[in-house]
Amino acid sequence: MPAAANVSERASPPSARSAPASSGWGRRLATARTGGLGALALVLVALPLAFPNNYFFEVAILVALNAIVCVGLNLLIGYAGQISLGHAGFYALGAYGSAILAARWGWPVWTSGPVAVAAVGVLAWLVGRPTLRLKGHYLAMATLGLGVIVSIVLSNEDRLTGGPDGMAVPPLVLFGRVVQGEPLWYTIVGLGLWLTVWFALNLIDSPIGRALRALHGSEVAAETVGIDSAKWKLRVFVQSALIAATAGALTAHYAGFITPAKASFLHSVELVIMVVFGGMASIWGAVVGAAVLTLLPQFLTVLKDYEMMAFGAVLIVTMVFFPRGIVPTLQRLLARSRR
């Protein structure tokens, strides 16, 4: 499949992937990657030209922030084969951590953000270390539990967090200037998304990525060839938590207001749905999934009371007919039609 290989390469499931043996292969891979990154950059730059008003910027920022989280989460779900049902917890901790440091203790945002994100990374490491050694649904349970605990703590500790009503967040100040206005935030978040995708694409084609795919295929086989599965799983878990926390902190300072709903189980589930809907083990799938499922509710609001039903139905139908997600399925269809 000479012509099709280029297209299907990026998102084909780990097992179906052939090793880039010759240098020719390596070069073609490189072009597929840089091509994709170039296309993403082009889309990010060109989109604002089509935006008639600020509302479109707001939605685009929302899409990009969700996409950042999903690209990170997909590293865990799609490549390492571990499900997390508590990533909204990390996201919200990044948001609240930075907001509390800045609002209650007067830290400048450029220090409160990184400190909050680093703290979330430590927490993810502490939780992931014991649970990632277990098999099956234990990580799902542990992350779910953590997420629920975080959301309850955020609602209850109202002296710090403002309780269920949420809290106001000080704005981001860079080089003595307040960062505000949708176009500027769009630039920051768009750049963040591009960097995240770049990082993820590099990661999955690095030895770490190969190790992850190997242990997704068979943990035992991976360990017999010397891959420390617990170590790599833990590392990618922490990385995805760091990414989620960063996106959370950005959201908080962009929106200027946060509520504990950001930490809810439903939000965690939404993030996982975006990843699986777009396509597991596909970086572009995560971006597409985040875009489609962030936009879908905007359209479904016309259905009013039927919104939740419709969302559920869309989810069921998509997953039944595209069990691997939108992007990988379309890529396969495209590859088949070219053959």
Add this chain to the structure above:
Amino acid sequence: MGDQWMQFVAAGLTSGAIYTLVALGFSIVHNASHAINFAQGEFVMIGGMAAVSLVAAGLPLAAAVLLAVAVAAVVGLIVEKVAIEPAQKTGRADVVTLIIITIGVALFLRGLAQVLWDKRVHVLPAFSGADPIAVFGATVMPQSLWVLGGTALAVVALGWFFSRTLYGKAMRATAFNPLAAKLMGIDTRGVMRVSFALAAALGALGGVLTAPITFTSYDVGVMLGLKGFAAAMLGGLGSFGGAVAGGLMLGLLESLGAGFVSSAYKDAIAFVVILGVLFFMPGGLVGARRSERV
């Protein structure tokens, strides 16, 4: 002090019974499909809401209760037939995909309930009056006894079903090794369907029994589902004794924790406990230590 203890124990056992029923549902579906059915809590909601509607329609309470459980079982069957079976037929749906499908089902059912009924809180009349009874120094509502009795009956019946009947044994065989079970002529598809119907009926039973105490509404299934999952994991997913032990223990800890430690963090207790157990006792309280076959 002693009375207070008894009071909390009674309350804990009552909510623990419901967690047990939900956890049993999780375990049954997991044994058949290796998936976590996140629509399990929604079956609790359907049971409670259906019973409320049927009573309002003029049915006697006993008939409404039985019919509500039957309705939920049929919904469970439909869910398996419409959402799970087609996904498994393609052979490419892995466990994560199945989980997302069940989440889709949960959202759909919750949305349906919101349209079919409303967003208000409903209450079912207590089965045998609302005069509290004194038991060992605790004041107990008669409905709590119904909850405990109904759950005990369901657990015993389930135990008999799985150990004494041919179909129950077939279900256990399928859980143990689906391929071998199929080769022995067991209709594993049928087992899947029965598992979903059974899980739905158990959840609905829980919903009907507690509707007079905790009331019911379209979104009552969310927290119950999560706690039931925690209870199932606490006992060791797939183990029936574990589901019972995990459910009751969670109910007790929650009630005692809310009473003596902090009522604001009542809902968090279950998850703190499960995190602690996962860290120190992987495999759950009664989970079998089995070695993995490669």
